[in-house]
Amino acid sequence: MIHTSLSPNAQKDDIFLALSLLMRPFAWYQKKTVAEVEEAVRETIGVPHAVTVDSGRTALYTLLKAFGISEGDEVIVQAYTCVAVPDPVLWVGAKPVYVDCDNDLTLDVGDLQKKITAATKVIVVQHTFGMPARMREILAVAKARGIFVIEDCAHSLGATFAGAPLGSLADAAFFSFGRDKCISSVFGGAIATSSLEVYEKVLAVARSYPLPSPIWVTRQLLHPPILALSKATYNTFGIGRFILAAARRLHIISKAVEPKELRGKRPSFTKHAFSPALAALALNQFRKLSEYTRHRQACAETYAEKLQGMQGIELPARNDGRVYLRYTVFVEDPSKYRGKARAQGIELGDWYNDVLAPSGVRYAEVGYNQGSCPNAERLAERSLNLPTHIGITPRMINEIITHVFV
Ligand SMILES: Cc1ncc(COP(=O)(O)O)c(C=O)c1O
Incomplete structure (x- = not known):
């Protein structure tokens, strides 16, 4: 089966590790793995300080608290994002202000300048699908006005900007080790910063x-084991789909985004430390990060080569430092392509088909005015995610191209 999401990074060793951790609950309290993940973040990003927490959204919340953001403050986020980004802004009592994005899916600097007010305290810069945002311009705009800049590296662990690791360029950065990210421990997140002052406030x-x-x-x-079982039997009389639906319904496994988050509310799993058990999973994945990054970049090259010049398909922006968490192309009516793929047993991603993902976000409740970021809305309607994870082979890419695009 070819799939884009459904815990795509979990390989055999990760699944066995999860099973072995389930049988060793005493290991859930040994904090060595947490310290080792923090060391891996420092080393990968090249900064002196890192702190782990339960998720990317908690990491952002923690940074906003550390910067003293509260009621009356405005925090700039981009449209074409996950609701997990504006939500922490609401949790600290501040107002998310949405800025449109460029065709490369990162902040439109012109719109950013228009939306800055006297109340703007922070700009969250998202490197969407591993594409480096225009950091030089953004940092210049922020510096001139004394605004903090936080890099959102949820999609971009391992990516670089002019040779420097993303996450090392601003006041602070945060990362996600969520199930669909560059590396996965189902849930997990980290903060990185070069500033001792910021680090102490975060701590x-x-x-x-x-x-x-x-x-x-x-x-x-x-x-990981339940998803593996589900994927192995996905196209066998729908058994895998049933396993997945039942495990979700019975709350045996968690959802990536809880229903209350679609309305801007905070789920109870946030504001927790990183579990040493999940840190062990993250650590195992960290060891494979360079391999994953090279693989994603090679997949992107292959897609670009094969899709180049095909009518009605716009390819994603290229950048040497980019990590292609997904290879996101833009087409008229992506649901038509997804349907075509599904008929062949291929599940293409529907991540970011709404300007605030996932579908079902109550825009008014998270402060988004429909029509306020027209380019982000247009791109979301046209986004089709192609997989680049470690399980994708050149033969699978060929299958996707022939069954979905030809
Ligand atoms: C761009 C972006 N930032 C932040 C997050 C939040 O990360 P987490 O799921 O670890 O809370 C997500 C999650 O999907 C995301 O897509």
């Missing part, structure tokens, strides 16, 4: 976070 907030409950950790550790 002052994060120090109070408790470890997640054993039940919550169990659910996350069950995720």
